[in-house]
Amino acid sequence: MRRFEYAVLLAPAEEGGFVVTCRDLPEVITQGENIEGALAQAVDAMDEAFAARMRSNEDFPKPTRPREGEYLVSPPAETVLKAALRVKPQRAAGPLGCADKNLP
Numbered sequence: 001m002r003r004f005e006y007a008v009l010l011a012p013a014e015e016g017g018f019v020v021t022c023r024d025l026p027e028v029i030t031q032g033e034n035i036e037g038a039l040a041q042a043v044d045a046m047d048e049a050f051a052a053r054m055r056s057n058e059d060f061p062k063p064t065r066p067r068e069g070e071y072l073v074s075p076p077a078e079t080v081l082k083a084a085l086r087v088k089p090q091r092a093a094g095p096l097g098c099a100d101k102n103l104p
Contacts, residue, residue, distance in 0.1 A: 004050075004083055005074040007066035008042045010035060022073075024061045025049050039071060047075040050083055060087065 006025055010018040013031055018038040022028035030045040032038030053060060060083055066072055074080060 003063065003074075004060065004080045005072045006046065006063045007070040008039075008073050009067075009070050010038050020045070022046070024063055027052070039073060042071075042073045043075060046073060047079050050075050050079050054082065054086060 006022050006028075008020050008022045008028070010020055013019045017031055017033040018035065020028070020030045020032065020038050020042045022042070025046065027049045028042065028045045030038070030041040032041045050060070052058075075083075
């Protein structure tokens with residue numbers, strides 16, 4: 001099963017707290033007063049981003065590896081399940097690693 005865990009960066013905000021961004025999902029931008037709050041807001045923003053992508057039938061980008069200082073976040077389990085059901089299955093590979101053209 002494909003993983004839906006994305007790296008987010010928490011940057012200190014001028015007014016206090018943290019601004020949260022996600023390289024793989026640029027529409028995920030939020031903020032929180034402390035690290036825990038910022039990460040909770042990231043989960044909520046990611047949930048909304050996934051919902052928007054599902055409504056518009058957009059693909060989900062493959063998560064990139066987290067960089068130093070980034071946190072891994074995923075949307076709620078219910079959203080992950082819905083997203084996983086929408087991901088197109090990969091074609092089975094034949095004995096030489098070639099896709100079997102006779103498969104549906």
